[in-house]
Amino acid sequence: MNVSVAFKILSIVLIAVAFYFLFYRNDRETVFIIAVLGAVAFFLSIRFEIRERQKEQN
Numbered sequence: 379m380n381v382s383v384a385f386k387i388l389s390i391v392l393i394a395v396a397f398y399f400l401f402y403r404n405d406r407e408t409v410f411i412i413a414v415l416g417a418v419a420f421f422l423s424i425r426f427e428i429r430e431r432q433k434e435q436n
Contacts, residue, residue: 382430385423392416 396412399405 380426380430382423382426385419385426389416389419389423392419 392412393416396409396416399412400409
């Protein structure tokens, strides 16, 4: 498995956990923290994809 794919899976899981805390627990502080971590994981996956493409081009 690729690092970028792992980060994408992690971001999807974290966003799903954030929705759980939002709709079932109504804990907005936890939702914010988990959603931010999910967004960071998503952008890290994009970063690793760009890095892999640059290595292939060179």
